[in-house]
Each structure stands twice: as C-alpha cells, then as structure tokens.
Amino acid sequence: MTHPKELVVLYPAPQSTERTFAPVTLRRLHEEFEVLDLEGDPDAERQLDLALPRAFAVVGQPDLPAERVERAVSLRALCNVEGNFFPNVDYAACADRGVHVLGCGPAYAQAVAEYSLGLALDLARGITREDRAFRAGAEGYTFASNTDSILLRGAEIGLIGFGNLGRALHELLVPFRATIRVYDPWLPERHLEEHGVIPASLDEVLETSQVLFVLATITEESERLLSEARLRRLRPGARLVLVSRAAVADFTALIELVSQGHFLAALDVWPEEPVTADHPARAVEGLVLSAHRAGGIPAAFEKIGEMVLDDLLQIRAGLPPVRMQVAARELVHRYRSRPVTTAAGARNA
Amino acid sequence: MTHPKELVVLYPAPQSTERTFAPVTLRRLHEEFEVLDLEGDPDAERQLDLALPRAFAVVGQPDLPAERVERAVSLRALCNVEGNFFPNVDYAACADRGVHVLGCGPAYAQAVAEYSLGLALDLARGITREDRAFRAGAEGYTFASNTDSILLRGAEIGLIGFGNLGRALHELLVPFRATIRVYDPWLPERHLEEHGVIPASLDEVLETSQVLFVLATITEESERLLSEARLRRLRPGARLVLVSRAAVADFTALIELVSQGHFLAALDVWPEEPVTADHPARAVEGLVLSAHRAGGIPAAFEKIGEMVLDDLLQIRAGLPPVRMQVAARELVHRYRSRPVTTAAGARNA
Amino acid sequence: MTHPKELVVLYPAPQSTERTFAPVTLRRLHEEFEVLDLEGDPDAERQLDLALPRAFAVVGQPDLPAERVERAVSLRALCNVEGNFFPNVDYAACADRGVHVLGCGPAYAQAVAEYSLGLALDLARGITREDRAFRAGAEGYTFASNTDSILLRGAEIGLIGFGNLGRALHELLVPFRATIRVYDPWLPERHLEEHGVIPASLDEVLETSQVLFVLATITEESERLLSEARLRRLRPGARLVLVSRAAVADFTALIELVSQGHFLAALDVWPEEPVTADHPARAVEGLVLSAHRAGGIPAAFEKIGEMVLDDLLQIRAGLPPVRMQVAARELVHRYRSRPVTTAAGARNA
Amino acid sequence: MTHPKELVVLYPAPQSTERTFAPVTLRRLHEEFEVLDLEGDPDAERQLDLALPRAFAVVGQPDLPAERVERAVSLRALCNVEGNFFPNVDYAACADRGVHVLGCGPAYAQAVAEYSLGLALDLARGITREDRAFRAGAEGYTFASNTDSILLRGAEIGLIGFGNLGRALHELLVPFRATIRVYDPWLPERHLEEHGVIPASLDEVLETSQVLFVLATITEESERLLSEARLRRLRPGARLVLVSRAAVADFTALIELVSQGHFLAALDVWPEEPVTADHPARAVEGLVLSAHRAGGIPAAFEKIGEMVLDDLLQIRAGLPPVRMQVAARELVHRYRSRPVTTAAGARNA
Numbered sequence A, B, C, D: 001m002t003h004p005k006e007l008v009v010l011y012p013a014p015q016s017t018e019r020t021f022a023p024v025t026l027r028r029l030h031e032e033f034e035v036l037d038l039e040g041d042p043d044a045e046r047q048l049d050l051a052l053p054r055a056f057a058v059v060g061q062p063d064l065p066a067e068r069v070e071r072a073v074s075l076r077a078l079c080n081v082e083g084n085f086f087p088n089v090d091y092a093a094c095a096d097r098g099v100h101v102l103g104c105g106p107a108y109a110q111a112v113a114e115y116s117l118g119l120a121l122d123l124a125r126g127i128t129r130e131d132r133a134f135r136a137g138a139e140g141y142t143f144a145s146n147t148d149s150i151l152l153r154g155a156e157i158g159l160i161g162f163g164n165l166g167r168a169l170h171e172l173l174v175p176f177r178a179t180i181r182v183y184d185p186w187l188p189e190r191h192l193e194e195h196g197v198i199p200a201s202l203d204e205v206l207e208t209s210q211v212l213f214v215l216a217t218i219t220e221e222s223e224r225l226l227s228e229a230r231l232r233r234l235r236p237g238a239r240l241v242l243v244s245r246a247a248v249a250d251f252t253a254l255i256e257l258v259s260q261g262h263f264l265a266a267l268d269v270w271p272e273e274p275v276t277a278d279h280p281a282r283a284v285e286g287l288v289l290s291a292h293r294a295g296g297i298p299a300a301f302e303k304i305g306e307m308v309l310d311d312l313l314q315i316r317a318g319l320p321p322v323r324m325q326v327a328a329r330e331l332v333h334r335y336r337s338r339p340v341t342t343a344a345g346a347r348n349a
Helices: A023-032 A044-054 A066-071 A091-096 A105-125 A127-135 A164-176 A189-194 A202-208 A251-259 A298-316 B023-032 B044-054 B066-071 B091-096 B105-125 B127-135 B164-176 B189-194 B202-208 B251-259 B298-316 C023-032 C044-054 C066-071 C091-096 C105-125 C127-135 C164-176 C189-194 C202-208 C251-259 C298-316 D023-032 D044-054 D066-071 D091-096 D105-125 D127-135 D164-176 D189-194 D202-208 D251-259 D298-316
Strands: A007-011 A034-037 A055-060 A077-079 A100-103 A156-160 A179-183 A211-214 A239-242 A264-267 A287-289 B007-011 B034-037 B055-060 B077-079 B100-103 B156-160 B179-183 B211-214 B239-242 B264-267 B287-289 C007-011 C034-037 C055-060 C077-079 C100-103 C156-160 C179-183 C211-214 C239-242 C264-267 C287-289 D007-011 D034-037 D055-060 D077-079 D100-103 D156-160 D179-183 D211-214 D239-242 D264-267 D287-289
Touching: A007 A044, A023 A298, A044 A055, A044 A066, A055 A298, A066 A091, A077 A298, A091 A100, A100 A298, A105 A127, A105 A164, A105 A211, A105 A239, A105 A264, A105 A287, A105 A298, A105 B105, A105 B127, A127 B105, A127 B127, A127 B287, A156 A164, A156 A202, A164 A179, A164 B164, A179 A202, A189 C298, A251 A264, A287 B127, A298 C189, B007 B044, B023 B298, B044 B055, B044 B066, B055 B298, B066 B091, B077 B298, B091 B100, B100 B298, B105 B127, B105 B164, B105 B211, B105 B239, B105 B264, B105 B287, B105 B298, B156 B164, B156 B202, B164 B179, B179 B202, B189 D298, B251 B264, B298 D189, C007 C044, C023 C298, C044 C055, C044 C066, C055 C298, C066 C091, C077 C298, C091 C100, C100 C298, C105 C127, C105 C164, C105 C211, C105 C239, C105 C264, C105 C287, C105 C298, C105 D105, C105 D127, C127 D105, C127 D127, C127 D287, C156 C164, C156 C202, C164 C179, C164 D164, C179 C202, C251 C264, C287 D127, D007 D044, D023 D298, D044 D055, D044 D066, D055 D298, D066 D091, D077 D298, D091 D100, D100 D298, D105 D127, D105 D164, D105 D211, D105 D239, D105 D264, D105 D287, D105 D298, D156 D164, D156 D202, D164 D179, D179 D202, D251 D264
Parallel strands: A007 A034, A007 A055, A055 A077, A077 A100, A156 A179, A156 A211, A211 A239, A239 A264, A264 A287, B007 B034, B007 B055, B055 B077, B077 B100, B156 B179, B156 B211, B211 B239, B239 B264, B264 B287, C007 C034, C007 C055, C055 C077, C077 C100, C156 C179, C156 C211, C211 C239, C239 C264, C264 C287, D007 D034, D007 D055, D055 D077, D077 D100, D156 D179, D156 D211, D211 D239, D239 D264, D264 D287
Antiparallel strands: none
C-alpha cells in the first residue's frame, strides 16, 4: 500500500495559480502532492475549513485565526505568495505549533534590484528625460544634454533598508566601486560591515548620498521616515530611487522639492494607486514615473512557485526550508503593508 | 642652473582645454611643464610650426603630416583627446620616430558602459516607455505593464566588440551571472576566454541574444555589419543597444524592424547628427532615443586631462605611458570615424 | 526607577569566556545586561538552576532537559558557543517556548574557508612537500619539482556540503573561475544554482574533481560517505581537502590510497584525536597533516562573542537575531557530532 | 599558386619547444606557418643567419645585435619565451624597424599569483610548520597551535610591485576584502586607484602590512630595496612573501630577522641557486622554503605556446598582438635579470 500524498491547499488570491506556477512547476507539484486549488472557488472558505485538518501546507493568504490554526493539526507550512504578511493570520499560533511561516520576498529581490539600478542609471544620465526631449524634437547632442550626468562608479551611494532588496541591489553595485552607506535600524552594524557596506545614521545617509535608494519596509517607525525636513537634507542634485513603500516618504513634499529642482527622483510606489488623473507628479520633469512595476515581472512570479515547490519538498523530507524567507516572529506583526486597492493584484515586496 | 621644462602644446579643438582639464589638473600641468595653449588662437597653425622643434608633447588633433613630424625632433607623445584617430596625422612617421601615439578611449569607457547598462535595463523593463505612458495618464500598474519585462540575471547577452567599452561593460555585467557571448574578429578566442566571456560568431551572437550590445568601432569591414538580413536574425523581442557607430547598422532597416515590433532598441548614434526634425525614429514606441550621449559626460572629460598629465609625467620620467591607450599601428589607419558635423565637439570613443 | 537589566548566564565550557569574548565585547555585555558567569564555578549547576527562571539568555552548552526549559520562563535565547549542538538540550521544548536556539557556526566559516583554500593550494603546488625537501637538502628547482603542479584557475572543483563553510569557501573561489560542482543532499538544486554552483551527484563530484573539498556535517546518512569504494572513484592525482568531520570518510582506506599514490590529501580531522604516536599517516608523503586547526583561531573565537552580543541586543529590542545561525528544528537532532575527547576544547563547526 | 607561408624560427633555449608548445599548439603552428626549429641544432647560429632575411618571427632569445636586426627585413615579431629580456638583443633597432618585441610574462602571472596566495595562507595559518610538527609527533590540537593564526579577510596587505603579477594576485585577493596598499614607483597613483588598490609609499607599505608580497622586478633602483633597515620596519609577526627576484632584498638580514622571530617569510627566490647545502635558511622555523617554483608549472609553459601562436596569427592578419606583453621600450633596458645559473632553464617572470 502506498502512503497517501500530503495535501497542499492553494488559495493564492490576489495572486493567481497560473501566474505563480509555471506549467512544469505545477505539474511537479501535482505529482508530489495532493493539490486542492481553491482559486476562484465560490465555496473556497468552506472547502478550506474541510481541508484544514489534513492540510500539510497552505499556499496563499487565507484568513487563519487561532481557531483555524488549531484545527490544522497536520499543517507544516504556510507559504505566503503575495509578498506581504497581512494581519489575517495568527502568526503566534503558527509559531507555537511549529508551522513554518514562509514569505516569497526573495522571489522579487532580483527584479527589484535590477529595476532600482535601472532607475538610478536613468536619473544619473537623464535617459528618460532625453528620450522625451528627442521625441519633442528638442534633443541636445553630446555635452549639451550631459552637463548634469554623473557616474555611479566611485559615487556616494546610500541605501535605506538592507533586507532582501538591499542585499540583491548591493551585489549589482559591487563593480561600481562606490562608497555605500546603509541605514537600517533593524540590523547590527557588524552585520552590515560583514556585507561590505558602511553602517550609517539616517542623517548621514541623507546628507552624503549622490544616489539614494529607499528600500525600507513600512512599520510604525518608518512611516513618514522621509519627512519634508529630512528630504531637505538631501544633497542638491541628488538622485532618489523609491521602490519600497510610499508611506515612508512625505509624497507631497517630495514631489514639490523635485519640482523646485532640489533633487531628482524615480517613484515606483504611490500613496494612492492608481494615481489620480490630475496628479501634479505627472508633469514634473525631474521625476521618473513608474506604476508599481519594480517586482512584479513574469520571472519573479514563476520563481515563487519554484520556491514553494522546493521548500515543500524540503519540509516533507524532514529538512528546513531554504528558498522562501522564514518570517521572523518578531517582525511579522510589525509590517504595516496595506493591501493595494487596485484591481491589479501583484505587488512587490 | 635649473633644467628648462619640457614643452607641451595644447591644441585640443574640437575639444576644449577647460572641459578636458579640471583646474587642479591644469595647474599641475603648468607646474610640471611649459605649456603653450593654442586653443582658439587664430595664429595657432603658425605657432604650432614654431613650437614643434621643441615640443615634448602635443595634446590634441592638429594636422601632423610627415613633414611636421620630422621637424618635431623632441616629440615624445601625441595625446589625442577627441576619441578618434583622424587621418590628418602620419602615424607611421610617429611610430618610426618613437613618438607615443596615445588615445583617450579609456576615459570614456566607464561612462559608456554605465550608459549602455542603463539603456539595457530600460529596454528590459520598459522604464522610458512607461514613464511616457504615466505622463499620458495611461500607465498600467504592476503586472499590467510588465508582461514583456525580463531579467538580465541569467540572460543570454551578446556583445559585438570587446575593446575598452566591452571590457568595461563586462565588468558591470558580472553580478548578473548572464551567459555572455562576444563577437570580435580582432581578438583571438583565447583572449576572450581569459576575460570570462564566450567567443562566438556574429550569427551566433545575433540569434541567441536577448540583449545585444553593439560596441564595435567602424572599419571597412564593420560598415553595415548589421544589414537588414542580419537584423532579421535577432530573436523576437530582443533588446538591441547601439552606442558605438551608426555606420555599423542599416539604420533604415533597424528602425523599420523596431516599428514592426520585431525587437526593441536604444540608439545613441545616428547616421546624421543632428537628426532631422521629421525623422521617423522620433515616433517609434519601441525605441529609446539618445543624442550621442553615452560617453561625453563631465567625469569622462576630466579624466582625459588626468590621463594626459599622468602619462606625460611617466614619459618624462623614462617610463611607459599606462593610462592612455597606445594606438596600435596596425589599427590606427583602419578606423573610419568621421568627425561629427554638429557644433558639439565631444564624441564618445 | 530604572528597569532591571535582563540576565545573561554564561556557561561556556568547554569554551572559555576569555577566549570567546574580547575585553571590549565583554565590557559591553556587562553594560547592557546583568551577567552571571558560571565558568569554572564548582557550584555552577545549582547556580544555573537558581538563575533559570529569570534568565533572558544562556550562553553555552549546559544540560537543558525539558524540565529546566520549562522553568526558564523568561528565556529568549540559547547561544551555543561550541560549534556543535549536543543532545543535552531539549531543542523541541525550546522551539515550543519560542526560545531562539542559536549556533556559532558562521563565526568559524571564514577561518575554515581560508584554511581550506590554503590546504588546496598547498596540495596543488606541493608547498609543504617541497619545504620538507628543501630542509632535507633535496629541493628541485623550477620545473624539476613542478611536474605535478596544477592551477586552481579553471580547474574542476568539487564541494561536498554547501552550508556556512561551503558558501564561505565558494566566495573565495570565485576569482579562480573554476567549474564548481556541489553535492549536498540537504539543499534543492535551484538553491545551489542561485549561488552560482553546479548541483551534482556524489559520484559526479568524486569522478570529475581535480580538487575536492569535504565540508559535510556528520549525520547518520553521511557517516562513511567516503567509503573505500567511493574514494577509489577519485581522479588519479586528485587533491582531497578534508576539514569537516573524520567520520565522513573511511580513514584507513583514505590513508592507504594516498600512500599508494592514488591521490593527495590534506587532513584536518581525525577519528581519534590526538592521533596515536605511531599512526601511519605521520609518514605519508602525499598528505598534508593538520591537527584540527581549520576553525579555532583567535579571530573566530572573538567573533563568537561579538555575534552573541549583537544578537542578544537584537532580541532584547524585539528584533530577530541575524548574526548567529538559527538552529533548524529539523536538523538539530540529526547532527552526530561527538565531543572531542582531547583536553583541547575548541572545535570548528 | 598559393602564397608561401611566413617563416617562424624557433630558438627557445634555455626553454624547450616541447615544454612550451603543447602538441596541439605546435601542430597548429606548423599548419599556419613554415617553422624552422633550431632547438638543439649544433648549427643553429648559422641557420639563424641564413633564415633571418626571410623570418617573419623569431621565437626565443637568440643574440640579435643591430646587424642581425637589419638583415631581418621581414621580421615582424620577436617572441621572448624565457620570461626575461636579456641584453643580447638590440631592442632599439627592433623598435625602429617596427618589430614587435613580446614577452611571455602574462603566461606566468596566474601561476605566480596562486602560489603567492598559497604561501601567504601558509604563513598566516602555519600550515607547513604544523605539518612538520605533526610528522615529528609534536602537533598541537585546535587552539594550541593556532595562537598566531590570522585571517586574510580584512587584513592589512601590502604589495610591492603592481605589474602582471600584482594584478593577477589582486584579483585573487578581492573576496578577502582586505585593505590593499601598493608601492610601485613605475605607476601613477591614479592607475593604482583605478585598479581598486591604495597607492602608498614604501615605508607605509612596510609598516602597515600584516601580509607583504614582494613582486618587484629588479632594476638598478630596486636592488636591495629591502635593506636590513627597511626590513626592520615590518610589523612584528608580519608575513613576507618573496616571489620575484632575490636581489630586491638583503637576504642575510632577512633570514637573520626571521630567525630572531621578527616576522615570518616564504622565500621562492635566492641569491644563488641552487642554495648551498649548509645554507642557514634550511633550518629556520619561521621560513617556508621554496626552490624557484612560483611560475614554472606545466600550465604556464603551455600557455606561452598558445600566446605565441595567437599573436603571430594576429600580426599576420594585420592586427596588433594582444596576448603577449609588448615590451615597453622604456623598460626593456632597465631589467637586470641575470640568467639563472642552474641547469633548470625555466624561470618565472
């Protein structure tokens, strides 16, 4: 008699099974596990309740209050595939029962890092601005449009936040031999030094950076971290790349300061998405405008599925998960990510 | 009695002394050498003739036919600061007399490499295109505008040309762990392998690359290297970055193919500069338009002056030049760079 | 009224407080915490029992059965400073109570990696062997003693095990541009690929490697992994570097095969330590002999103290530990490390 | 009618054709060129004279005074395969006639770099010393023999000389994230900075380095560069790796200072080779002894042949040589390398 397969419940909304699992990955998941896919099932909640006692893993973000966790006596893993840990799960109960709470943040890290570097090079060299000028018949050749162009090589670079995103970005920055300062109040200085970056205070990062990347997660402490007063400390002509959470910055002040020419900025996140049609940012020359595009690319989504599959196989084999990110019990309650209100479901972490 | 200082003649046009030499560099040059600056001197040609017999170095691109070289009995170095070796110098005569013929190509390499990477990331992720859409009120959030976005990480990348520019770009590409194929008929395969890239034929590079960088210098052989037939071999959806010389490609075909959606391209050089006001490229969505901006940034220009100063000090001390590029006698005649016709003097190498 | 400081109990044996904590680190620990150092205290066990209910952290390897863990109601961290997880702790009880069980393995990783590379270069080039010959007056100059010398550059390299040690070693190997295959049955293939190495079967690693590093931890599965039959699959003239656990290899066969000239080996661990005076290995030319020296250097020990301090500060601040290694509940029971029987207490991880 | 093949004269002594050209390389050389191999030919000198007027290239170190160079009217390349430029060639005459004078130094660079790193890791960790102790039954386990062991990671490292060898070594040192200072009076500071190292004075390098690599070529200026007074400036316990030329150091003082325990050293070159049987160095514990072994390994020799072949093909195709090193006319006369007096012909560069 063969051993029955472990049960994996897919409940991916607002993600989708198809986007998250490439066909080859989904096929392998079905081979290795019994799979119950509740995507789009109008009866999903009841099905979930029925399945919980036998579930080996839940892939998605369903409500999991203590009561449900308690009934999930076989549960070994909760795999978040959305990128944010919502407060609809009793994470403490999961921890107490030895359920691995896993996040898909690493799947987005490379995509966000490459995009951030692209935005920084755009700001450093005026790529988007000059493409617009060219289309308007007003391009300046060679030196004429390059007077404010700078190299990243040897530049003073600042990072606010040094989690998955910061580390992935740092790897791409290595060959630029820049001076890289990092402000991250969640990490010991020696941890940063081991990664080859310079620990720094927020003020130091703000005041020294020619290029500043804001990669911080939102918590109570980081909300409005970049107040108007702090934004005014940026070096004249600095380049600011904001790809994490809009709430870390005073957006009104930020856009106003760019309009006035204090610094340049690339913005991938916005306090309200979609941005209103008459939003003043749409006309500011010193901005590169981006609609929450940093992380949610096909390669990142497919990687989520691969990470889920790999780690479920690890756990089933009595091995620790290594590809998804283990949610730190200290932090999982502190994130203040608000589900995006737009119909588009994907968000970067 | 002090030894008289060696004479350095500055004749930088179409470059300028001010742009090429930062104040601190120029001051040092004057301290170390006797400097005759002929920039803008209406009598420059006669002054040059008078100075030649005593000149230790000429910095610039004046006409130096055999007759002048012969009279320059003390000449040790000819430092080109424009980026191209024009046919107005008898390079063979210089070589015969042991005059170092030095180019400033390396000064531009980092600037071009960073710009090329910026253009590639732009094409890979649609940065410029989506900024335009955002300004037009038509942005697509998250996945909606990302369906064709790709990672450079692990991508199939091709380089046509592996001189200063290719090597500088390759260094920046290392952390992306891509498969990098190089076509460069001027270099032995083992030379490429030592640099960690894969030697490949032109067809192989064209057919396999998701991102293709064209960095080739123009010679008779490379003119129209990228004919329409060859451009049609590019992978559907490929990204083409052209930053070297417009003459390597059939521009009409290239722009037409991008218009039809065969591939995307970023163009920094053009067959005619400035581009005509009604040029069809100005309206093509799949292009990133750039007006010969890759190399000529302030940091590159200032580096030229530093390189000139450093190498003149080396040569005066009986040491070989190490910062500028020694012009290969085999190649200096083969370049077919045409002086740019626009007033803007600076060009990237 | 000031808040009382959290209590940290030091119970480092067989490690020592002095070796583990540099003066500056220990001073800081005392400033930040109430410290009870039980090192060498004859009454240590009773003191520990008394302190447990109030202990915020235990630094060391005391017996912690379920009963003690239950009484340690304030315990947040158990910091192992020895390098091995002994079975004298009820790790499950710790996990259930949310106690962080932390290991100091990362402190040794760089030391072991550098030592392993040193051993590999020694074997590749005969450094130790030729120093001996030189002292015996029998040195061979230049080519005469170099006929079997090989480069690591571009070599076929194998790693058995890709944990802390493997990753640290891999980082050092990157500039050698070698082909690096890894056998690690505890890790998914994609995890290895993400780190830029090639996942491989044990046989493949054994048969292809010119240089083979054995970095595996001992578990039931890995005991005698390198049986005589497997060792015979090594390439003739291969170099084997063994720095993890002696039990992974059939030592008798290994030493015999080296004696017969099948391959060369550097051995840092031994089935019995100290090695008997008449051990045949002492006279084998093809060996580099080393007495459990790979990890236990002053810099590694001092780093343990820094890691402990940093992570206790993290946990006290409500943040997750990031410098020590979180013990995987799946693995902590599987290690079969036997306390070294020699008086020397320090062991590498 | 086919064009006759260009004539390549092989005159490799004290190198040998067999050692320099792998079979596949030699076969290709014969396919592409007419080859006259004078190795071991008792009539070699007369044959050379007869062949010179038609010779396209000479591979080796025959006497080439002005008279012979003048008769070599077709000569395009002189490929030195020994590693040193002897004064038996009229290099100025070669330069005047446009003959490429090429050196094989780069072929040895990787071998010397890996060996130097191996020696440094040996000194840092006592590998050779403890292997000797183990064989003598006096090994100290773990911490007992590690009290003076240091990490290269983050160390203060000095390089004297930054030519082929220094650059190759630097590449290997990158992942150690050390502070690397370089003293090289032949190179501008900015050249060093571009390579990511810190230009420094000789005194600074001597006084700050924990590990000091001496890679300098011998010239009049560098002879006895490391006098006793300068060696006394080394940090107590420093590690000195000497792999270039013995004449750069006062060997008597060096060995005496190591005997007294001032610092440790690895010596690969010696004022007299072979070293006398009763040389005091043979018994000094603090030394690692090596018999001119750094560069002359099979992989390096075979690379010479490949470089010669590749560059002859380049030159024949009207392209510049890129694999061998172009001899700087300023330097070729300044080297004071003395042919090694031992029968063994190979020497590292």
